[in-house]
Amino acid sequence: MKNAENKRRKSPSGNLNELKIKMPSLSVNEGLARSVVAAFCAQLDPSATEIADIKCAVSEAVTNCIVHAYKDRIGTIYINIRLCEERVVRVEIKDKGCGIEDVKTARQPLFTTDAANERSGMGFTVMESFCDAVRVRSKLGGGTTVTLFKAFEGR
Amino acid sequence: MLKKHCKYETQIENGVLTVTLRGEIDHHSAVSVRTEIDSLIYELRPQKTVLDLSEIDFMDSSGLGLIMGRYALMQRIDGELTLKNPNERIVKIFELAGLGRIVKIEEDAEEIGAEDAEENTEKESKK
Incomplete structure:
Protein backbone atom coordinates (compact mmCIF):
# COMPACT_ATOMS: atom_id res chain seq x y z
CA MET A 1 0.00 0.00 0.00
CA LYS A 2 2.77 2.42 0.95
CA ASN A 3 4.69 1.49 -2.21
CA ALA A 4 1.73 2.32 -4.35
CA GLU A 5 1.48 5.69 -2.64
CA ASN A 6 5.15 6.38 -3.34
CA LYS A 7 4.78 5.32 -6.94
CA ARG A 8 2.10 7.87 -7.43
CA ARG A 9 4.11 10.69 -5.90
CA LYS A 10 7.68 9.93 -6.90
CA SER A 11 9.32 10.32 -10.27
CA PRO A 12 11.93 7.82 -11.57
CA SER A 13 14.72 9.95 -10.07
CA GLY A 14 13.20 9.64 -6.61
CA ASN A 15 11.85 13.16 -6.38
CA LEU A 16 8.31 13.86 -5.43
CA ASN A 17 7.38 15.42 -8.72
CA GLU A 18 9.40 16.87 -11.52
CA LEU A 19 9.11 18.68 -14.85
CA LYS A 20 11.78 19.35 -17.43
CA ILE A 21 11.60 22.03 -20.09
CA LYS A 22 13.96 22.72 -22.94
CA MET A 23 13.34 25.91 -24.90
CA PRO A 24 15.17 28.22 -27.29
CA SER A 25 16.33 31.54 -25.83
CA LEU A 26 13.58 33.59 -27.45
CA SER A 27 12.27 36.47 -25.37
CA VAL A 28 8.68 35.32 -25.91
CA ASN A 29 9.59 32.30 -23.76
CA GLU A 30 10.12 34.46 -20.64
CA GLY A 31 6.36 34.53 -20.11
CA LEU A 32 5.98 30.89 -21.02
CA ALA A 33 8.67 29.77 -18.57
CA ARG A 34 7.27 31.65 -15.58
CA SER A 35 3.73 30.48 -16.38
CA VAL A 36 4.83 26.83 -16.54
CA VAL A 37 6.66 27.12 -13.21
CA ALA A 38 3.60 28.79 -11.65
CA ALA A 39 1.38 25.99 -12.99
CA PHE A 40 3.73 23.37 -11.49
CA CYS A 41 3.65 25.13 -8.11
CA ALA A 42 -0.17 25.17 -8.15
CA GLN A 43 -0.14 21.62 -6.72
CA LEU A 44 1.03 23.15 -3.42
CA ASP A 45 -2.00 25.43 -3.22
CA PRO A 46 0.26 28.49 -2.99
CA SER A 47 -0.72 31.99 -1.92
CA ALA A 48 -0.94 34.74 -4.54
CA THR A 49 2.23 36.30 -3.13
CA GLU A 50 4.16 33.03 -3.35
CA ILE A 51 3.13 32.62 -6.99
CA ALA A 52 4.06 36.22 -7.79
CA ASP A 53 7.45 35.68 -6.10
CA ILE A 54 8.40 32.55 -8.01
CA LYS A 55 7.16 33.95 -11.33
CA CYS A 56 9.26 37.05 -10.92
CA ALA A 57 12.38 35.09 -9.91
CA VAL A 58 12.05 32.69 -12.85
CA SER A 59 11.50 35.60 -15.22
CA GLU A 60 14.76 37.19 -14.05
CA ALA A 61 16.78 34.00 -14.48
CA VAL A 62 15.38 33.25 -17.94
CA THR A 63 15.90 36.86 -19.04
CA ASN A 64 19.54 36.57 -17.97
CA CYS A 65 19.95 33.53 -20.25
CA ILE A 66 18.47 35.46 -23.16
CA VAL A 67 20.18 38.84 -22.76
CA HIS A 68 23.51 37.77 -21.27
CA ALA A 69 24.33 34.08 -21.73
CA TYR A 70 23.17 33.92 -25.34
CA LYS A 71 23.78 37.57 -26.12
CA ASP A 72 24.51 37.24 -29.82
CA ARG A 73 22.76 34.00 -30.64
CA ILE A 74 19.82 31.79 -29.87
CA GLY A 75 20.81 28.96 -27.56
CA THR A 76 18.94 26.42 -25.46
CA ILE A 77 17.60 27.07 -21.97
CA TYR A 78 17.07 24.01 -19.75
CA ILE A 79 14.65 24.30 -16.86
CA ASN A 80 14.20 21.59 -14.29
CA ILE A 81 11.40 22.04 -11.77
CA ARG A 82 11.32 19.71 -8.80
CA LEU A 83 9.27 19.29 -5.71
CA CYS A 84 12.30 18.31 -3.67
CA GLU A 85 10.76 18.24 -0.22
CA GLU A 86 7.15 18.22 0.79
CA ARG A 87 6.70 21.94 0.26
CA VAL A 88 9.93 23.13 -1.33
CA VAL A 89 10.23 23.72 -5.05
CA ARG A 90 13.62 23.78 -6.69
CA VAL A 91 13.87 25.45 -10.09
CA GLU A 92 17.12 24.96 -11.96
CA ILE A 93 17.65 27.28 -14.95
CA LYS A 94 20.63 26.31 -17.02
CA ASP A 95 22.30 27.66 -20.15
CA LYS A 96 25.38 26.76 -22.14
CA GLY A 97 26.20 30.36 -22.91
CA CYS A 98 29.10 32.71 -22.21
CA GLY A 99 29.25 32.26 -18.44
CA ILE A 100 29.78 34.90 -15.75
CA GLU A 101 33.27 36.21 -15.11
CA ASP A 102 32.69 37.13 -11.47
CA VAL A 103 29.52 35.75 -9.91
CA LYS A 104 29.94 37.68 -6.68
CA THR A 105 30.02 41.02 -8.52
CA ALA A 106 27.19 39.99 -10.84
CA ARG A 107 24.97 39.37 -7.82
CA GLN A 108 25.47 42.90 -6.46
CA LEU A 140 33.41 31.33 -18.45
CA GLY A 141 32.54 29.95 -21.84
CA GLY A 142 30.80 26.99 -20.27
CA GLY A 143 27.46 28.38 -19.17
CA THR A 144 25.57 29.17 -16.01
CA THR A 145 23.19 27.27 -13.76
CA VAL A 146 20.94 29.25 -11.44
CA THR A 147 19.04 27.23 -8.84
CA LEU A 148 16.12 28.78 -7.00
CA PHE A 149 14.66 27.26 -3.83
CA LYS A 150 11.25 28.36 -2.69
CA ALA A 151 9.31 27.03 0.29
CA PHE A 152 5.53 27.24 0.00
CA GLU A 153 3.46 27.70 3.09
CA GLY A 154 0.29 27.84 1.06
CA ARG A 155 -2.86 29.78 1.66
CA MET B 1 -1.08 38.02 -35.36
CA LEU B 2 1.00 37.34 -32.30
CA LYS B 3 -0.43 37.94 -28.88
CA LYS B 4 0.85 41.10 -27.22
CA HIS B 5 1.84 40.63 -23.61
CA CYS B 6 1.67 44.31 -22.83
CA LYS B 7 -0.85 46.62 -24.43
CA TYR B 8 -1.12 50.31 -23.85
CA GLU B 9 -3.17 53.37 -24.58
CA THR B 10 -1.96 56.92 -24.68
CA GLN B 11 -3.65 60.20 -24.04
CA ILE B 12 -2.31 63.74 -24.18
CA GLU B 13 -3.98 66.54 -22.32
CA ASN B 14 -2.59 69.97 -21.39
CA GLY B 15 0.98 68.89 -21.96
CA VAL B 16 0.58 65.71 -19.91
CA LEU B 17 1.14 62.42 -21.69
CA THR B 18 -0.58 59.52 -19.97
CA VAL B 19 0.42 56.01 -20.96
CA THR B 20 -1.85 53.32 -19.55
CA LEU B 21 -0.07 49.97 -19.59
CA ARG B 22 -1.94 46.69 -19.41
CA GLY B 23 -0.73 43.14 -19.00
CA GLU B 24 2.80 41.98 -18.28
CA ILE B 25 6.02 43.97 -18.38
CA ASP B 26 9.10 41.83 -18.87
CA HIS B 27 12.16 42.11 -21.10
CA HIS B 28 10.15 40.79 -24.06
CA SER B 29 7.38 43.37 -23.85
CA ALA B 30 9.54 46.25 -22.56
CA VAL B 31 11.62 46.44 -25.74
CA SER B 32 8.72 47.35 -28.04
CA VAL B 33 6.82 49.48 -25.52
CA ARG B 34 9.99 51.47 -24.83
CA THR B 35 10.55 52.39 -28.48
CA GLU B 36 6.95 53.45 -28.98
CA ILE B 37 6.70 55.54 -25.80
CA ASP B 38 9.97 57.26 -26.62
CA SER B 39 8.90 58.24 -30.10
CA LEU B 40 5.73 59.74 -28.62
CA ILE B 41 7.74 61.69 -26.03
CA TYR B 42 10.07 63.03 -28.72
CA GLU B 43 7.15 63.96 -30.92
CA LEU B 44 4.88 65.53 -28.29
CA ARG B 45 7.48 66.92 -25.87
CA PRO B 46 5.12 66.66 -22.86
CA GLN B 47 5.94 68.56 -19.65
CA LYS B 48 4.92 65.48 -17.76
CA THR B 49 4.52 61.79 -18.54
CA VAL B 50 2.30 59.64 -16.38
CA LEU B 51 2.74 55.87 -16.55
CA ASP B 52 -0.53 54.38 -15.36
CA LEU B 53 0.33 50.95 -13.93
CA SER B 54 -3.03 50.12 -12.34
CA GLU B 55 -3.68 47.33 -14.83
CA ILE B 56 -0.29 45.69 -14.77
CA ASP B 57 -0.53 42.01 -13.77
CA PHE B 58 3.16 41.26 -13.73
CA MET B 59 6.41 43.21 -13.72
CA ASP B 60 10.01 42.13 -13.22
CA SER B 61 13.23 44.13 -13.13
CA SER B 62 12.98 44.81 -16.87
CA GLY B 63 10.01 47.00 -15.95
CA LEU B 64 12.27 48.88 -13.58
CA GLY B 65 14.64 49.51 -16.50
CA LEU B 66 11.72 50.68 -18.61
CA ILE B 67 10.50 53.12 -15.97
CA MET B 68 13.93 54.48 -15.06
CA GLY B 69 14.77 54.90 -18.74
CA ARG B 70 11.66 57.02 -19.31
CA TYR B 71 12.42 58.93 -16.11
CA ALA B 72 15.85 59.79 -17.50
CA LEU B 73 14.39 60.79 -20.86
CA MET B 74 11.82 63.10 -19.24
CA GLN B 75 14.60 64.72 -17.20
CA ARG B 76 16.59 65.28 -20.37
CA ILE B 77 13.74 67.26 -21.89
CA ASP B 78 13.16 69.12 -18.60
CA GLY B 79 9.95 67.26 -17.87
CA GLU B 80 8.90 64.91 -15.11
CA LEU B 81 7.67 61.35 -14.83
CA THR B 82 4.98 60.09 -12.48
CA LEU B 83 3.76 56.57 -11.80
CA LYS B 84 0.08 56.08 -11.23
CA ASN B 85 -1.26 53.30 -9.01
CA PRO B 86 1.72 50.95 -8.98
CA ASN B 87 0.78 47.79 -7.07
CA GLU B 88 2.73 46.64 -4.02
CA ARG B 89 4.80 44.21 -6.10
CA ILE B 90 6.03 47.04 -8.31
CA VAL B 91 6.76 49.25 -5.31
CA LYS B 92 8.71 46.37 -3.73
CA ILE B 93 10.99 46.07 -6.77
CA PHE B 94 11.63 49.82 -6.63
CA GLU B 95 12.49 49.59 -2.97
CA LEU B 96 14.90 46.70 -3.57
CA ALA B 97 16.76 48.94 -6.00
CA GLY B 98 16.74 51.81 -3.50
CA LEU B 99 14.72 53.88 -5.97
CA GLY B 100 11.58 54.09 -3.85
CA ARG B 101 11.74 57.84 -3.41
CA ILE B 102 13.10 58.89 -6.79
CA VAL B 103 10.04 58.55 -8.99
CA LYS B 104 6.85 60.35 -7.98
CA ILE B 105 3.85 58.17 -7.31
CA GLU B 106 0.25 59.25 -7.53
CA GLU B 107 -2.73 57.24 -6.38
CA ASP B 108 -6.25 57.45 -7.75
CA ALA B 109 -7.61 59.01 -4.55
CA GLU B 110 -5.54 62.15 -5.14
CA GLU B 111 -6.71 62.32 -8.71
CA ILE B 112 -10.37 62.65 -7.75
CA GLY B 113 -9.62 65.77 -5.74
CA ALA B 114 -7.89 67.29 -8.75
CA GLU B 115 -9.65 68.28 -11.93
CA ASP B 116 -11.70 65.59 -13.49
CA ALA B 117 -11.68 67.09 -16.93
CA GLU B 118 -12.18 64.01 -19.02
CA GLU B 119 -13.80 66.08 -21.77
CA ASN B 120 -11.74 67.90 -24.34
CA THR B 121 -9.36 65.01 -24.38
CA GLU B 122 -7.57 64.02 -27.48
CA LYS B 123 -7.43 60.30 -27.41
CA GLU B 124 -4.88 58.28 -29.24
CA SER B 125 -5.20 54.58 -29.04
CA LYS B 126 -2.83 51.87 -30.12
CA LYS B 127 -3.41 48.18 -30.14
Whole structure:
Protein backbone atom coordinates (compact mmCIF):
# COMPACT_ATOMS: atom_id res chain seq x y z
CA MET A 1 0.00 0.00 0.00
CA LYS A 2 2.77 2.42 0.95
CA ASN A 3 4.69 1.49 -2.21
CA ALA A 4 1.73 2.32 -4.35
CA GLU A 5 1.48 5.69 -2.64
CA ASN A 6 5.15 6.38 -3.34
CA LYS A 7 4.78 5.32 -6.94
CA ARG A 8 2.10 7.87 -7.43
CA ARG A 9 4.11 10.69 -5.90
CA LYS A 10 7.68 9.93 -6.90
CA SER A 11 9.32 10.32 -10.27
CA PRO A 12 11.93 7.82 -11.57
CA SER A 13 14.72 9.95 -10.07
CA GLY A 14 13.20 9.64 -6.61
CA ASN A 15 11.85 13.16 -6.38
CA LEU A 16 8.31 13.86 -5.43
CA ASN A 17 7.38 15.42 -8.72
CA GLU A 18 9.40 16.87 -11.52
CA LEU A 19 9.11 18.68 -14.85
CA LYS A 20 11.78 19.35 -17.43
CA ILE A 21 11.60 22.03 -20.09
CA LYS A 22 13.96 22.72 -22.94
CA MET A 23 13.34 25.91 -24.90
CA PRO A 24 15.17 28.22 -27.29
CA SER A 25 16.33 31.54 -25.83
CA LEU A 26 13.58 33.59 -27.45
CA SER A 27 12.27 36.47 -25.37
CA VAL A 28 8.68 35.32 -25.91
CA ASN A 29 9.59 32.30 -23.76
CA GLU A 30 10.12 34.46 -20.64
CA GLY A 31 6.36 34.53 -20.11
CA LEU A 32 5.98 30.89 -21.02
CA ALA A 33 8.67 29.77 -18.57
CA ARG A 34 7.27 31.65 -15.58
CA SER A 35 3.73 30.48 -16.38
CA VAL A 36 4.83 26.83 -16.54
CA VAL A 37 6.66 27.12 -13.21
CA ALA A 38 3.60 28.79 -11.65
CA ALA A 39 1.38 25.99 -12.99
CA PHE A 40 3.73 23.37 -11.49
CA CYS A 41 3.65 25.13 -8.11
CA ALA A 42 -0.17 25.17 -8.15
CA GLN A 43 -0.14 21.62 -6.72
CA LEU A 44 1.03 23.15 -3.42
CA ASP A 45 -2.00 25.43 -3.22
CA PRO A 46 0.26 28.49 -2.99
CA SER A 47 -0.72 31.99 -1.92
CA ALA A 48 -0.94 34.74 -4.54
CA THR A 49 2.23 36.30 -3.13
CA GLU A 50 4.16 33.03 -3.35
CA ILE A 51 3.13 32.62 -6.99
CA ALA A 52 4.06 36.22 -7.79
CA ASP A 53 7.45 35.68 -6.10
CA ILE A 54 8.40 32.55 -8.01
CA LYS A 55 7.16 33.95 -11.33
CA CYS A 56 9.26 37.05 -10.92
CA ALA A 57 12.38 35.09 -9.91
CA VAL A 58 12.05 32.69 -12.85
CA SER A 59 11.50 35.60 -15.22
CA GLU A 60 14.76 37.19 -14.05
CA ALA A 61 16.78 34.00 -14.48
CA VAL A 62 15.38 33.25 -17.94
CA THR A 63 15.90 36.86 -19.04
CA ASN A 64 19.54 36.57 -17.97
CA CYS A 65 19.95 33.53 -20.25
CA ILE A 66 18.47 35.46 -23.16
CA VAL A 67 20.18 38.84 -22.76
CA HIS A 68 23.51 37.77 -21.27
CA ALA A 69 24.33 34.08 -21.73
CA TYR A 70 23.17 33.92 -25.34
CA LYS A 71 23.78 37.57 -26.12
CA ASP A 72 24.51 37.24 -29.82
CA ARG A 73 22.76 34.00 -30.64
CA ILE A 74 19.82 31.79 -29.87
CA GLY A 75 20.81 28.96 -27.56
CA THR A 76 18.94 26.42 -25.46
CA ILE A 77 17.60 27.07 -21.97
CA TYR A 78 17.07 24.01 -19.75
CA ILE A 79 14.65 24.30 -16.86
CA ASN A 80 14.20 21.59 -14.29
CA ILE A 81 11.40 22.04 -11.77
CA ARG A 82 11.32 19.71 -8.80
CA LEU A 83 9.27 19.29 -5.71
CA CYS A 84 12.30 18.31 -3.67
CA GLU A 85 10.76 18.24 -0.22
CA GLU A 86 7.15 18.22 0.79
CA ARG A 87 6.70 21.94 0.26
CA VAL A 88 9.93 23.13 -1.33
CA VAL A 89 10.23 23.72 -5.05
CA ARG A 90 13.62 23.78 -6.69
CA VAL A 91 13.87 25.45 -10.09
CA GLU A 92 17.12 24.96 -11.96
CA ILE A 93 17.65 27.28 -14.95
CA LYS A 94 20.63 26.31 -17.02
CA ASP A 95 22.30 27.66 -20.15
CA LYS A 96 25.38 26.76 -22.14
CA GLY A 97 26.20 30.36 -22.91
CA CYS A 98 29.10 32.71 -22.21
CA GLY A 99 29.25 32.26 -18.44
CA ILE A 100 29.78 34.90 -15.75
CA GLU A 101 33.27 36.21 -15.11
CA ASP A 102 32.69 37.13 -11.47
CA VAL A 103 29.52 35.75 -9.91
CA LYS A 104 29.94 37.68 -6.68
CA THR A 105 30.02 41.02 -8.52
CA ALA A 106 27.19 39.99 -10.84
CA ARG A 107 24.97 39.37 -7.82
CA GLN A 108 25.47 42.90 -6.46
CA PRO A 109 22.37 45.12 -6.67
CA LEU A 110 22.41 47.48 -9.66
CA PHE A 111 25.45 45.82 -11.23
CA THR A 112 24.96 45.37 -14.96
CA THR A 113 27.14 44.83 -17.99
CA ASP A 114 24.40 46.12 -20.27
CA ALA A 115 23.21 49.53 -19.06
CA ALA A 116 22.85 50.68 -22.68
CA ASN A 117 19.87 48.37 -23.08
CA GLU A 118 18.30 49.57 -19.84
CA ARG A 119 19.12 46.47 -17.85
CA SER A 120 18.55 47.52 -14.27
CA GLY A 121 21.10 45.20 -12.68
CA MET A 122 18.48 43.98 -10.24
CA GLY A 123 17.92 40.45 -11.57
CA PHE A 124 19.86 38.49 -8.93
CA THR A 125 18.66 40.82 -6.14
CA VAL A 126 15.05 40.12 -7.14
CA MET A 127 15.71 36.37 -7.23
CA GLU A 128 17.33 36.51 -3.77
CA SER A 129 14.52 38.58 -2.29
CA PHE A 130 11.70 36.48 -3.70
CA CYS A 131 13.18 33.02 -3.03
CA ASP A 132 14.52 31.28 0.05
CA ALA A 133 17.88 30.49 -1.53
CA VAL A 134 19.63 31.12 -4.84
CA ARG A 135 22.64 29.16 -6.02
CA VAL A 136 24.70 30.29 -9.02
CA ARG A 137 27.29 28.13 -10.73
CA SER A 138 29.08 29.51 -13.73
CA LYS A 139 32.07 28.85 -15.90
CA LEU A 140 33.41 31.33 -18.45
CA GLY A 141 32.54 29.95 -21.84
CA GLY A 142 30.80 26.99 -20.27
CA GLY A 143 27.46 28.38 -19.17
CA THR A 144 25.57 29.17 -16.01
CA THR A 145 23.19 27.27 -13.76
CA VAL A 146 20.94 29.25 -11.44
CA THR A 147 19.04 27.23 -8.84
CA LEU A 148 16.12 28.78 -7.00
CA PHE A 149 14.66 27.26 -3.83
CA LYS A 150 11.25 28.36 -2.69
CA ALA A 151 9.31 27.03 0.29
CA PHE A 152 5.53 27.24 0.00
CA GLU A 153 3.46 27.70 3.09
CA GLY A 154 0.29 27.84 1.06
CA ARG A 155 -2.86 29.78 1.66
CA MET B 1 -1.08 38.02 -35.36
CA LEU B 2 1.00 37.34 -32.30
CA LYS B 3 -0.43 37.94 -28.88
CA LYS B 4 0.85 41.10 -27.22
CA HIS B 5 1.84 40.63 -23.61
CA CYS B 6 1.67 44.31 -22.83
CA LYS B 7 -0.85 46.62 -24.43
CA TYR B 8 -1.12 50.31 -23.85
CA GLU B 9 -3.17 53.37 -24.58
CA THR B 10 -1.96 56.92 -24.68
CA GLN B 11 -3.65 60.20 -24.04
CA ILE B 12 -2.31 63.74 -24.18
CA GLU B 13 -3.98 66.54 -22.32
CA ASN B 14 -2.59 69.97 -21.39
CA GLY B 15 0.98 68.89 -21.96
CA VAL B 16 0.58 65.71 -19.91
CA LEU B 17 1.14 62.42 -21.69
CA THR B 18 -0.58 59.52 -19.97
CA VAL B 19 0.42 56.01 -20.96
CA THR B 20 -1.85 53.32 -19.55
CA LEU B 21 -0.07 49.97 -19.59
CA ARG B 22 -1.94 46.69 -19.41
CA GLY B 23 -0.73 43.14 -19.00
CA GLU B 24 2.80 41.98 -18.28
CA ILE B 25 6.02 43.97 -18.38
CA ASP B 26 9.10 41.83 -18.87
CA HIS B 27 12.16 42.11 -21.10
CA HIS B 28 10.15 40.79 -24.06
CA SER B 29 7.38 43.37 -23.85
CA ALA B 30 9.54 46.25 -22.56
CA VAL B 31 11.62 46.44 -25.74
CA SER B 32 8.72 47.35 -28.04
CA VAL B 33 6.82 49.48 -25.52
CA ARG B 34 9.99 51.47 -24.83
CA THR B 35 10.55 52.39 -28.48
CA GLU B 36 6.95 53.45 -28.98
CA ILE B 37 6.70 55.54 -25.80
CA ASP B 38 9.97 57.26 -26.62
CA SER B 39 8.90 58.24 -30.10
CA LEU B 40 5.73 59.74 -28.62
CA ILE B 41 7.74 61.69 -26.03
CA TYR B 42 10.07 63.03 -28.72
CA GLU B 43 7.15 63.96 -30.92
CA LEU B 44 4.88 65.53 -28.29
CA ARG B 45 7.48 66.92 -25.87
CA PRO B 46 5.12 66.66 -22.86
CA GLN B 47 5.94 68.56 -19.65
CA LYS B 48 4.92 65.48 -17.76
CA THR B 49 4.52 61.79 -18.54
CA VAL B 50 2.30 59.64 -16.38
CA LEU B 51 2.74 55.87 -16.55
CA ASP B 52 -0.53 54.38 -15.36
CA LEU B 53 0.33 50.95 -13.93
CA SER B 54 -3.03 50.12 -12.34
CA GLU B 55 -3.68 47.33 -14.83
CA ILE B 56 -0.29 45.69 -14.77
CA ASP B 57 -0.53 42.01 -13.77
CA PHE B 58 3.16 41.26 -13.73
CA MET B 59 6.41 43.21 -13.72
CA ASP B 60 10.01 42.13 -13.22
CA SER B 61 13.23 44.13 -13.13
CA SER B 62 12.98 44.81 -16.87
CA GLY B 63 10.01 47.00 -15.95
CA LEU B 64 12.27 48.88 -13.58
CA GLY B 65 14.64 49.51 -16.50
CA LEU B 66 11.72 50.68 -18.61
CA ILE B 67 10.50 53.12 -15.97
CA MET B 68 13.93 54.48 -15.06
CA GLY B 69 14.77 54.90 -18.74
CA ARG B 70 11.66 57.02 -19.31
CA TYR B 71 12.42 58.93 -16.11
CA ALA B 72 15.85 59.79 -17.50
CA LEU B 73 14.39 60.79 -20.86
CA MET B 74 11.82 63.10 -19.24
CA GLN B 75 14.60 64.72 -17.20
CA ARG B 76 16.59 65.28 -20.37
CA ILE B 77 13.74 67.26 -21.89
CA ASP B 78 13.16 69.12 -18.60
CA GLY B 79 9.95 67.26 -17.87
CA GLU B 80 8.90 64.91 -15.11
CA LEU B 81 7.67 61.35 -14.83
CA THR B 82 4.98 60.09 -12.48
CA LEU B 83 3.76 56.57 -11.80
CA LYS B 84 0.08 56.08 -11.23
CA ASN B 85 -1.26 53.30 -9.01
CA PRO B 86 1.72 50.95 -8.98
CA ASN B 87 0.78 47.79 -7.07
CA GLU B 88 2.73 46.64 -4.02
CA ARG B 89 4.80 44.21 -6.10
CA ILE B 90 6.03 47.04 -8.31
CA VAL B 91 6.76 49.25 -5.31
CA LYS B 92 8.71 46.37 -3.73
CA ILE B 93 10.99 46.07 -6.77
CA PHE B 94 11.63 49.82 -6.63
CA GLU B 95 12.49 49.59 -2.97
CA LEU B 96 14.90 46.70 -3.57
CA ALA B 97 16.76 48.94 -6.00
CA GLY B 98 16.74 51.81 -3.50
CA LEU B 99 14.72 53.88 -5.97
CA GLY B 100 11.58 54.09 -3.85
CA ARG B 101 11.74 57.84 -3.41
CA ILE B 102 13.10 58.89 -6.79
CA VAL B 103 10.04 58.55 -8.99
CA LYS B 104 6.85 60.35 -7.98
CA ILE B 105 3.85 58.17 -7.31
CA GLU B 106 0.25 59.25 -7.53
CA GLU B 107 -2.73 57.24 -6.38
CA ASP B 108 -6.25 57.45 -7.75
CA ALA B 109 -7.61 59.01 -4.55
CA GLU B 110 -5.54 62.15 -5.14
CA GLU B 111 -6.71 62.32 -8.71
CA ILE B 112 -10.37 62.65 -7.75
CA GLY B 113 -9.62 65.77 -5.74
CA ALA B 114 -7.89 67.29 -8.75
CA GLU B 115 -9.65 68.28 -11.93
CA ASP B 116 -11.70 65.59 -13.49
CA ALA B 117 -11.68 67.09 -16.93
CA GLU B 118 -12.18 64.01 -19.02
CA GLU B 119 -13.80 66.08 -21.77
CA ASN B 120 -11.74 67.90 -24.34
CA THR B 121 -9.36 65.01 -24.38
CA GLU B 122 -7.57 64.02 -27.48
CA LYS B 123 -7.43 60.30 -27.41
CA GLU B 124 -4.88 58.28 -29.24
CA SER B 125 -5.20 54.58 -29.04
CA LYS B 126 -2.83 51.87 -30.12
CA LYS B 127 -3.41 48.18 -30.14
